[in-house]
Amino acid sequence: MKWPPEELIYSKQRLILMNRLCTCLIFGCLAVARGIAQSPGVETFSSEQVSALEKSLRAEADASNGTATGPIAKYPGFYTMLVFRDKGGEVEIHNQFDEIMIVVGGKATVVTGGTAQNVRTLKPGELRGTSIEGGMPNPMEKGNMVHIPVNTPHQVFVPAGGSVTYIDVKIEHPKS
DSSP: OOSSOHHHHHHHHHHHHHHHHHHHHHHHHHHHHHHHHTOTTOOOOOHHHHHHHHHHHHHHHHTTTSEEEEEEEEETTEEEEEEEESSOOOEEEESSEEEEEEEEEEEEEEEESSEEESOEEEETTEEEESEEESOEEEEEETTOEEEEOTTOOEEEEOOTTOOEEEEEEEEEOOOO
16 A cells, blocks of 8 residues: 555645635735725824824913814815813804714813703804703713714813813714
8 A cells, every 4th residue: 555645645735725825815815905005095194193283282272272173184074183172161062063082192071962051153053052951971081982973962071180182073964
C-alpha cells in the first residue's frame, strides 16, 4: 500500500486551494472596503480638529452668554455642529428637526418633555421658553447620547463651575 493514499493527497491539495481562495477573497474584500472608505465625499474630522473648535468656542462662550456653537458640516437632510456650554440655556423646541446630542466632554443635565413656559418664536420653526414643567432629566456626560424628537421641549442645565461639550446633529424631520 502506497502512503499517503491518493485520496488524501487530493484532499490536501483541495484544502490548500480552498485556503488560497479564501485568502484572496478576504484581501479582495478589504481592498474594496478601503476603496469605499476613501470614496469621494467621505469626510473625517480628527479629535485635534474638534479640540481646536472647542477651544475657540470656550473663548466665545466666555465673552457671551455661556453658550457657543460652531458648525462642523452640512449635508442633505441634516447638519452637525459642536456646542460648548458653561451655563444652562433656554428651553428650545425645534419644529423641523430631531436633535441628537453626543457628549464629548464635561457634564450637564438636559430636561426633556413636559410643557414649556413663556414660549416665543425665535424664528420660523425655532421656539424658546423660560422653563419646563413636568420634564424628565437626562444625564449628559462623556459618551452619552440623547435623542430629542421634533417638537419636544428641552433645556440644558450645567452645574455651577462646570461645562459640557457635545456634537449636535440636527436631522430634518419629514413634513407631515
